[in-house]
Amino acid sequence: MTLDLSSAISTFLSESKELLQEMEDGLIELESELDEYHRGEVINAVFRAIHTIKGSAGIFGFDHVVSLTHIVETTLDALRLNQILLDKDLISAYLSSRDLVETLVELAVEEIEPDDSTKIQVNELIASLSNYINNENEEDRILKDQPADIGTVESNSKWHLFFVPNENVLRNGLDPFAFLYFLSNEVENLHIDTFVTSLEQTHTFDPESNYFSFHAVFDSDKSSEEIAEIFEFIQTEANISIIPPNSSYQDIFNALGQFPDSASAVSMLENSQSLPTNYIDSIKSGRSELETSDDSSPSDTNSQPKSNQQKIHQSKTLRVEALKLDRLIDQVGEMVITGARTNLLAHETGNETLIEAMSLLERLVENIRDSSLKLRMVQIGETFNKFKRVVRDIAQELGKEVELSIEGAETELDKTFVEKVSDPLMHIVRNAIDHGIESPDVRKQNGKDATGTLTLRAYHDSGSIVIEIKDDGQGLNKERILDRAIERGIITPEQTLADKEINLLIFEPGFSTAEAVTNISGRGVGMDVVKRNIESLRGSVEVESKQGLGSSISIRLPLTLSIIDGFMFSVHDANYVIPLDTVVECLELHEVVPEEDIQDKNYINLRTEVLPFIRLRSLFGISEKIDHSRESLVIVQFGTLRAGLVVDSLKGEFQTVVKPLGRLFEGLKCISGATILGSGNVAIILDVSALIKSAISVYESLEIKQ
Structure with missing residues (x-):
């Protein structure tokens, strides 16, 4: 009997692409100025993404993917421990590895062996990343270079895990004890304290409710992320805090705030002998503070950043095939048509009761229509964020300094539009950097900041969604546009055009004002495709420009196609x-x-x-x-x-x-x-x-x- 893994591999491919996009977004964010806490959080997020891809690839035996992700994961781990410095070259290496991992994953899924060129790129990247770490002394460096924490108690070499399932966890089909049993097989010297303080109110006891909370102490050589994966399927039904060895008592003290009765939890920990005496003394000294904070919500207790505490929380999502959503929208559309037909027939009968019932049904159908359409609405910020990498790479290639500003990322758009508008936006962004924004030297001569600004903005207006791509560059040269248009026979010398009409000439097929062909633009293709694609979506394009100040291209689209x-x-x-x-x-x-x-x-x-x-x-x-x-x-x-x-x-x-x-x-x-x-x-x-x-x-x- 052969095992069909096609569905699992398909899921791996889609999840890998999402994780690689998260990795790219994190790496781009690391190039900006972040405080120490947020910088560590972003590095951890990038590490988790590549670690998850490596683990999943290992399950399917995708060795080429595992080889590359292993060295990336190793260097990221050293980066988390402050053993290596993060610079632009290392970020560029990570971005290159992200692209190569995506290529290797696609080849592995298609069961295609990488060609020699790809293998050479992988080997060169592995060698480049290996230069950042000393593989022979890596373990010694981790132990030697681990920074000491202020307030660390020398005798505490244990892991601490606080596990507080919610009241409805059993009703939702999850057994907390199963996760603790799995934990016992993954770690050593496990000791668990169980808290059942809620059972004091016996008259409200419900056999289907959960009243248990847990504190676990153990030894392990695993990372926080690996331990967190044990509780991955219950993380939305519980509060979980994972505290590594050599942490301060304050981290444990803060984690106690998750328990329904924090003061009682402290008392039980005193008697459990699961914490060193000097930790207990420190916690005792702060108990009054903990008791006074019992009335606050857990979110208030844990609102401050904790560098050594991992808070697990994710919103519930359900992955649905786009084809199923399309079929649902089609069926809702047919229901709207049938409802209109039935309503017409009801009015022909003159029966007031039937007409009233049909009016109610029509409102319900309208609500179903709106709810169905919202299922296909996604925030455009996901598409905008992909251009951070594009702007970075093109600016570096052209020797320009460009800052991308995103506004209205929360604006929702039909998924169909998101997919089809991505390519037109790509052409416009590339042209804005190449033709619009000047080099740093030229900008300084013109009294501008050396760094140009490219803004992507989205907003709703009159039942449409408007996407603006605006730059503060040199603007359109209307004289050159007219000369090139006359030269190519698009207009005649006798024609008089308004400014808006001149600006729209850049969308004519084969039109380009570039003096030379580059890797970015200059062949006269792209902008005409932009206009054609937008108009195929029942949209329009408008261009505004002021020479020396910049240009703005507005794309206007309907909210939905259905x-x-x-x-x-x-x-x-x-x-x-x-x-x-x-x-x-x-x-x-x-x-x-x-x-x-x-x-x-x-x-x-x-x-x-x-x-x-x-x-x-x-x-x-x-x-x-x-x-x-x-x-x-x-x-x-x-x-x-x-x-x-x-x-x-x-x-x-x-x-x-x-x-x-x-x-x-x-x-x-x-x-x-x-x-x-x-x-x-x-x-x-x-x-x-x-x-x-x-x-x-x-x-x-x-x-x-x-």
């Missing part, structure tokens, strides 16, 4: 839908346009603002005339642009399930999809951004002619 709140209207007996968030207001056309001008004008003076509008009948080629007194004007806004749409009649709000159009409609302007109505008919979803641009274009062309 289900939206729509606003429906009709034109010539056909129904059309636009996103409700883009609608500003609705007006009767004859009330804002004089009757004598209603046929000829394509703009109105709305509260001192010139507002262009477009007749959808004309846009769709409908020649049949209509009574203009029946027409309505829907004012829509997308980003900073605003225009009006002249329609025949308004239908109101409508839950819209977006259905993609077939290949026959690809490239068709002003249309972004379709939806099925409750009646079974199809309504076209219009692209508001394209409609506004079309209205403005028509207005500007008429103005030029006049």
Whole structure:
């Protein structure tokens, strides 16, 4: 019988990528100025990531991965013990090892032997990292160089573990004694003190509740991380503190605060003889402080950083395949359509009870829709953090100093957008560093700080999410852009373009203002792909720039691709839908346009603002005339642009399930999809951004002619 490990290996691959990303984020953070405590925490996090990958790779027999991760883990351990110094060269070596580990993991999963080039890179990296440590005397150095702790009691050479399971741990299917039994097989000279102070209130005893807390003392040559792994599956159901040998009494004193009755725990420890006498005396002297703090919550007791104490806490998460989520969203969409159909039939019957029941069901379906869509929402900060490495590497390659600033990392975006927007952001960031931000010498000559700033910002605006990439570099050279555009035949010398139109020329296919081709840019590819990819997501791109001060590129995307709140209207007996968030207001056309001008004008003076509008009948080629007194004007806004749409009649709000159009409609302007109505008919979803641009274009062309 052969064991199928494909599922386990697939899980190993995805978890390894997450751990490697955590490692990269930590290494980039170490390049900034951190206090001693946070620096140690970041190093420990990087160590845990590579240690976990090494252990998992060993289980599957991925020897190449184990070999490289072992030397990385060894140097990180020496770094934690302050035996080696952390500098930029070592961080670069760790980042290179992170990339190589990812390559080796992917090859191992695919059962492909690394080629000679990869093996050479691995061997060179192992040799480079080995130079940082003295392997022959490594054990002696750890013992000799271990820094003494103030307040350390010489006779305390034991590990201490405080294990306080919560009351519902048994109900959740976890047995604390099983973890203690496993601990007994992993360590030596184990002694356990058990606390059951809560049983004094016998009238409230519940056989399914847990009343036990534990203090364990033992000998071990394992690390804190290895001991913590023993309690990995119960860490969300308990408070756990692991205190290594040679720690101060204060660490143990602080850990006692986790017990439900801290003062009683101190008394029981006095009688258990599990602590040296001088430790007990020290704890006794501080008991009054501990007793007065019993009323505070455990989080208050442990709020101060403790360098030698490991607090285990993670939020509960569930890994779900993206395909399952997509199927759920599709089914919810079908439920929305069916609900609309049923609601329509209920109104046709005229039965008030049925109509009321359907109204309640419709609200429930709407709540299910919103909850389902939130399942696929992720914070964009995860994507932004990946660019820390990109900015660092490109800046070093170009000899520039660039600081990345991230704002709005908590802004949530549909997972589909996150995956598809990553590549466009990569092109824009690379171009901003290469073309936008000047070298340190040039910046100093221009009176700027030698270090340039690149800002990634995300925020919600009018039912859309906006991603801004802003730099404080030299800005766009509009004269050079115009010259290159004329040279390539994109525009003619006679054309007069506004600043925004000139800026958008950088997205034309094959367009580049670079004087020479480099590894970063200069071939005229990339930015046109950016615009095409963003528009395929029903988004838009805007560019603002001031020469000498910097540039800002804004990407505007809808919040979701699947289900939206729509606003429906009709034109010539056909129904059309636009996103409700883009609608500003609705007006009767004859009330804002004089009757004598209603046929000829394509703009109105709305509260001192010139507002262009477009007749959808004309846009769709409908020649049949209509009574203009029946027409309505829907004012829509997308980003900073605003225009009006002249329609025949308004239908109101409508839950819209977006259905993609077939290949026959690809490239068709002003249309972004379709939806099925409750009646079974199809309504076209219009692209508001394209409609506004079309209205403005028509207005500007008429103005030029006049």
